[in-house]
Amino acid sequence: MERLPSWLRQHLAAIRAVAVLTVLLGLLYPLVTTGVAQALFHDKANGSIVQAGGKDAGSATIGQSFTDKDGNPVRKYFQSRPSAAGDGYDPTSTSATNLGPEDVIDVLPLPGIEGRQSLLTQVCARSKAVGELEGVSGARPFCTPDGAGAVLKVFPGHAVSVNQACPATPFVTAYQGLKVECAKPGEDYAAGRTVPVRGSAGTPAVPADAVTASGSGLDPHISVAYAELQAPRVAKERGLPLDQVKTLIGEHTTGRVLGFMGEPAVNVLELNLALDGR
Structure with a gap:
């Protein structure tokens, strides 16, 4: 009997391997693991x-x-x-949000364009809201009273509270002798020096898990x-x-x-x- 060509034997072997692995890993293994889970951890296995x-x-x-x-x-x-x-x-x-502690500057919204809150502003806004709901102070370090990240962009002649869009009143009027201005949406402040301002808030009354996601x-x-x-x-x-x-x-x-x-x-x-x- 004439043997099959080697290339055909290789393809048939590959097809058999796929079929066997499909049965083992695609059918038998899920059935066994599901059965064990239902038998030993019925409540948890069902949510x-x-x-x-x-x-x-x-x-x-x-x-x-x-x-x-x-x-x-x-x-x-x-x-x-x-x-x-x-x-x-x-x-x-x-x-998770995949935002880290250096995410402190918002992207301010423009007409027809949605903005993006930094992680810092998200925390500040949540803390303010929880404080109002529970009747306690929602103040936190590096947060403005209106619930935004207290961050300045400092330039040679002025400073900008980049997370407070005009016509908001900046959380401080001056920084190291420079006048602080509100932020103009759409303006590029990337060239400025980023300065988060801690402020006078002490230990927050609102716990960390009330303002951060798991x-x-x-x-x-x-x-x-x-x-x-x-x-x-x-x-x-x-x-x-x-x-x-x-x-x-x-x-x-x-x-x-x-x-x-x-x-x-x-x-x-x-x-x-x-x-x-x-």
Whole structure:
């Protein structure tokens, strides 16, 4: 019997390898891993769904927003930390902002052109909003009173508060003898020296996790400090004693992983459901 040409034998071997690997890795392996997950970790494998009143209320491992149709916080609920995943807590778009501490200068909007807030201004604006919601100071170092990054571009004869678009009043009137001006959208200030201004704000009343997104954008927890900051508002809105709300916070606080990694955290969904149950 005549042997097949070598090039044909190589192609047939490749086809067999593809077929075998497809069955093993594309069918058998997913079936086995899915079966093991369902048998040993049934709840987690199905999304750790939390139910309330017989209906799915959310996931214990994926955060969600507690806002109205206009995106405003619902005052009777504890609020989650910000999310950079899609439009917020979208598991198909899990991500961080990928912005670092040197991202301090905004791109100011122009007619028909959308601007972009720097990471610093995002933090400042969130801190101001949380402070107003909770009745505390939202002031932070390197933030202006109106919730923008306190950053100057310094030139030989003047300085510009680059994150405060005209006709805003600059957060300082002068810097080292130079008059400080508001920023004109569309103007190129790249040649100036960048100077973030710390200001007089001390330790912020608003915790860091209230103004920054998690690395995944899906974190369902907030810090104990952020939960305690929100407790007076929630207690007032629900007509509950503050001590009762703080007790619920404690009941839904998880400790450090393995006793030493991370910080204690509060699951926002479970806490809000417990409040609804009361």
